[in-house]
Amino acid sequence: MRYKVTLEYDGSRYRGWQVQQNARSVQGTLLTAVSQLFQQPDVEIYGSGRTDAGVHALGQVAHLDVNVRWQGGEIRDRLNEVLPADINILAVESVAPDFHARHHAVARSYIYQISRRRNAFGKPFVWWVKEPLNVKAMQAAAKVLEGFHDFQSFSNEKGKSKSSQVDVKQVSIHEQGDLLVVHLVASHFLWKMVRRTVGMLVEVGAGRLSKDQVKGFLETASPEPALFTAPPTGLFLERVYYPGETISTGFRTLL
Amino acid sequence: MRYKVTLEYDGSRYRGWQVQQNARSVQGTLLTAVSQLFQQPDVEIYGSGRTDAGVHALGQVAHLDVNVRWQGGEIRDRLNEVLPADINILAVESVAPDFHARHHAVARSYIYQISRRRNAFGKPFVWWVKEPLNVKAMQAAAKVLEGFHDFQSFSNEKGKSKSSQVDVKQVSIHEQGDLLVVHLVASHFLWKMVRRTVGMLVEVGAGRLSKDQVKGFLETASPEPALFTAPPTGLFLERVYYPGETISTGFRTLL
Numbered sequence: 086m087r088y089k090v091t092l093e094y095d096g097s098r099y100r101g102w103q104v105q106q107n108a109r110s111v112q113g114t115l116l117t118a119v120s121q122l123f124q125q126p127d128v129e130i131y132g133s134g135r136t137d138a139g140v141h142a143l144g145q146v147a148h149l150d151v152n153v154r155w156q157g158g159e160i161r162d163r164l165n166e167v168l169p170a171d172i173n174i175l176a177v178e179s180v181a182p183d184f185h186a187r188h189h190a191v192a193r194s195y196i197y198q199i200s201r202r203r204n205a206f207g208k209p210f211v212w213w214v215k216e217p218l219n220v221k222a223m224q225a226a227a228k229v230l231e232g233f234h235d236f237q238s239f240s241n242e243k244g245k246s247k248s249s250q251v252d253v254k255q256v257s258i259h260e261q262g263d264l265l266v267v268h269l270v271a272s273h274f275l276w277k278m279v280r281r282t283v284g285m286l287v288e289v290g291a292g293r294l295s296k297d298q299v300k301g302f303l304e305t306a307s308p309e310p311a312l313f314t315a316p317p318t319g320l321f322l323e324r325v326y327y328p329g330e331t332i333s334t335g336f337r338t339l340l
Numbered sequence: 341m342r343y344k345v346t347l348e349y350d351g352s353r354y355r356g357w358q359v360q361q362n363a364r365s366v367q368g369t370l371l372t373a374v375s376q377l378f379q380q381p382d383v384e385i386y387g388s389g390r391t392d393a394g395v396h397a398l399g400q401v402a403h404l405d406v407n408v409r410w411q412g413g414e415i416r417d418r419l420n421e422v423l424p425a426d427i428n429i430l431a432v433e434s435v436a437p438d439f440h441a442r443h444h445a446v447a448r449s450y451i452y453q454i455s456r457r458r459n460a461f462g463k464p465f466v467w468w469v470k471e472p473l474n475v476k477a478m479q480a481a482a483k484v485l486e487g488f489h490d491f492q493s494f495s496n497e498k499g500k501s502k503s504s505q506v507d508v509k510q511v512s513i514h515e516q517g518d519l520l521v522v523h524l525v526a527s528h529f530l531w532k533m534v535r536r537t538v539g540m541l542v543e544v545g546a547g548r549l550s551k552d553q554v555k556g557f558l559e560t561a562s563p564e565p566a567l568f569t570a571p572p573t574g575l576f577l578e579r580v581y582y583p584g585e586t587i588s589t590g591f592r593t594l595l
Contacts, residue, residue, distance in 0.1 A: 093459075171463065205426050206348070
């Protein structure tokens with residue numbers, strides 16, 4: 086039986102999603118829980134994509150095959166009983182045997198929280214930016230990124246054969262109390278792409294980069310966006326979309 | 341110069357407010373920062389009251405005397421530069437030389453967050469209660485507590501000469517999404533009083549205690565409420581009131 090698993094996690098105490106030797110990962114922690122629950126040592130879990138160390142998820146999706154046929158709700162509840170408090174299974178659904186969490190995903194959304202105020206509770210979930218930011222200029226630069234573009238300047242995957250063409254459906258910036266929330270929706274995201282995009286938008290807000298320079302990064306590969314990589318703490322994988330699902334332009338924030 | 345300091349903290353990594361030998365405390369961490377900033381080793385800090393290990397504050401108040409005359413905003417900013425991320429000074433104001441954070445406080449408010457849903461981000465800031473709760477019954481029992489009563493049954497200070505008479509101005513319970521938030525305002529709170537009150541209200545919600553039993557705890561000293569002490573994680577010291585300040589019936593939540 087193949088199951089689709091939707092989960093949220095606080096990435097603070099993990100070295101990212103991906104299983105690694107000698108490091109605590111979300112996937113590894115989940116694998117241990119699944120193997121224990123189903124007494125099946127060889128289980129494999131495929132995520133929709135990786136998240137880096139310190140990055141969080143509100144709706145990561147993975148699939149797995151197990152030898153039993155249980156109700157999804159029961160698997161969810163029994164996994165949550167053995168998982169640590171910072172990983173929470175939201176839903177488990179039985180799916181077609183060819184469902185693939187990564188290959189079948191048609192879009193992903195991320196949110197990035199920038200805080201304008203020091204806050205005793207926010208450190209693991211925001212990037213605290215003290216300097217004044219011109220939000221209108223950031224919003225105008227964000228619009229430049231929307232559409233089908235080559236994001237090679239924003240990726241850490243240089244030299245690989247993979248295409249760096251990305252269909253960016255939305256980059257919007259909302260002010261909400263002391264938070265500035267960047268909401269990004271795209272067909273897929275290249276490694277480090279969100280954090281470099283957000284870092285660059287903050288440079289625009291601080292007046293150190295222009296909208297035309299942002300355009301330039303999309304037209305010619307540049308090493309510059311790598312200098313503006315935003316910290317992982319503010320980043321949340323919000324949702325993974327599959328065929329037939331409507332892409333939401335709304336978003337949720339955590340603080 | 342005497343200054344009034346208002347601060348927020350995430351109590352997760354501290355053994356409470358009060359300075360202790362061989363344990364990390366909020367007061368001790370603040371003392372280190374103040375001594376360092378003013379190069380004054382013998383400084384003393386008086387809080388409005390203690391908070392236990394794991395308890396948080398949105399608006400703790402303390403006072404301190406230093407040998408310099410600086411703008412409050414400057415002291416705030418310079419203290420925040422040296423304090424860890426989970427302690428944040430909200431305001432520093434110069435006050436009369438006889439102002440006392442504890443003796444002059446006329447009321448305190450606390451909020452307690454109960455979560456109805458497992459949440460990957462909430463563990464340090466909620467008490468997760470799985471069983472169904474009758475909120476109306478909890479609200480009716482909460483009303484019984486309002487007024488001037490003897491809270492000896494709810495206190496851990498037995499045998500001490502201090503009075504256990506408390507003027508409880510408000511105990512209200514609000515549902516907000518997956519959260520159940522208890523908001524308590526009183527002249528002062530006895531040690532463990534809030535956590536025992538909340539624990540008892542959850543017993544009422546679960547149908548294991550009646551409103552009449554709650555009344556009984558106020559009329560005759562009982563060891564029973566001590567059995568229902570809620571965990572520290574959901575508890576926040578919200579605000580400390582001084583003469584002339586209007587007591588707010590609104591409240592803020594964290595999640």
